[in-house]
Amino acid sequence: MDGRPVLVSTRAEDATADVVIAELNRRRVPVLRFDPGRDFPARAVIAARTSADGWAGHLAVGDRTVDLSGVRALYHRRPSAYVTDSGEQAARFAAQENRRGLGGVLGALPGCLYLSHPQAIARAEYKPAQLAAAARVGLKVPASLITNDPMEAKEFCAAQPTIYKPLYAGTYDVGGEPAGIWAAPVAAGEVDGAVSHSAHLFQAQVPKVADVRVVVVGDQVFTARITAPPGVVDWRAEYQSLTYEPVACPEEMRGALVRFLSAFGLSFGAFDFAVTGDDGWWFLECNPNGQWAWLGATRSRVRRVNSQIGDRLCRMRSS
Template sequence: MDGRPVLVSTQHEDATADLVITELNRRRVPVLRLDPGRDFPASAILAARLGSDGWSGRLTVGERSVDLGAVRALYHRRPNIYTADDDTQEARFAAQENRRGLGGVLGALPACLYLSHPQAIARAEYKPAQLAAAHRVGFTVPATLITSDPLEAKAFAAEQPTVYKPLHAAAYDVDGEPAGIWAAPVQPGELDETVGHCAHLFQALVPKSCDVRAVVVDDRVFCARITAPLGVVDWRAEYRNLRYEAVECPEQIRGSLLAFLAAFGLRFGAFDFAVTADGTWWFLECNPNGQWAWLEAAAGLPITAAIAELLQNGEPSRDC
């Protein structure tokens, strides 16, 4: 591959990454795509040497190979985790060696822009850290309780209308079919001893008039108003009945968005806000690797071009 390549680390089937790769191809930027958790070491070969200028050597995937020292950017999308081939001690050991070997080298490339750095993404996925950072950068944040105490949960829900939210959007199956766990209202009488089985996040229900998703690519902010049917708490449960409209981001919100990303060392974030009738934007969460492709078409937001431009021309990343 001639020229400085972009590495795209994601699953083999990722329609969102496909859009960015197509745009990079249009710009004649070399791209090497891999899923480290699945491709290595079966179909990928790593040969990295440490020198005074950092890591150099080759990463080869199939018939394509790149010079690690020449990588201009790593687009860390949604790769599979490094998993053991079986349940033996040797396989588990090998999976961890792969994670720290290939993953460690990919996280320490010289003169490489990270969108975003894998370690920064991992830190930012913790909602307690997100909510604390949101307060610090000036966002308005709903009253929140994280607890495993049923009595605390009941008392909180008795104080104001309350919703339950999962702390992590992990895969969940119902009757063998994939399902989402959406934010949902809860009443004090529904909260029993099962609260004690794990940590739960409860939050004051925001009396919103609409939602906004703000997608931030480095210092560029793209916002879409999302209008759901009356009474819908979590718009993700009503994809077929949503209306979208591109909206301007208030300057104060924009400043807080950039400060939030800087606090975690991120170059990308998909933020969700509930907006009340008085125009207040209430911070709900930030997905440091959130989806955005459907918004581009629905609201006319040029996010693909912004990401490709950053990967093509951006400066090396801030320290993670």
């Protein structure tokens, strides 16, 4: 193993990145962890120059420096959005320059392996594109409606049991505290003019008996069944009440999952499925930066995922 470093781009609190870094440390691979949105430009300095092979120069974060032309891999996890404490107009300008400057260089490093490429992750975060891709590769997809038309929403909700879910899983402050917006049942009578204020995603509610989290790294598939208390629609709202068990992924689905990732240029994906009583697996979404280290009762799978990610980050690209 040579001394080429791995860059880990994520925020300060990221338990999944922590276990990957521990695996890289075990393999004696140099790691530089930083949060571009928070560390740049206050703590981080980049000096990148074009060369015959691509970008060269250095990135320094605190007292640590890496040679950009020697970066082995970029593990792009969950970095903060680029911010600045300047005035409003200057802040917008600086944030865009930082994202396209630092982010652009990090996305164009010579001989660098990406898990996954930041631009591929950004494309894959659009749920409409995910649902269309899932249907194309042969996965079961619940009937879905994206609309800002209250009448369309009412008709859809009246036609079958329906849930509403946000199109983007960002945080939402409630009383000054960050909170998640979970998927929740919605009836036709609950739909009002507020729907017209933004795009909304409505889906036919799958009569599920459990959920499944499928983590795919390259062509390796790791699967865990998640059981929540009866009546819970979104298991993320009941972490303390969940049980987990390792299960096998149906063989016919493995190729579909790999094809899904390939369609977006991803090398990692955390898929969520709703499982019905007849063992039907219904695609809900794929998080291109999803979590997996919290699957408590499936520790062997957690270790295998971690080892597989370590293998990919340490793999040398020939170009």
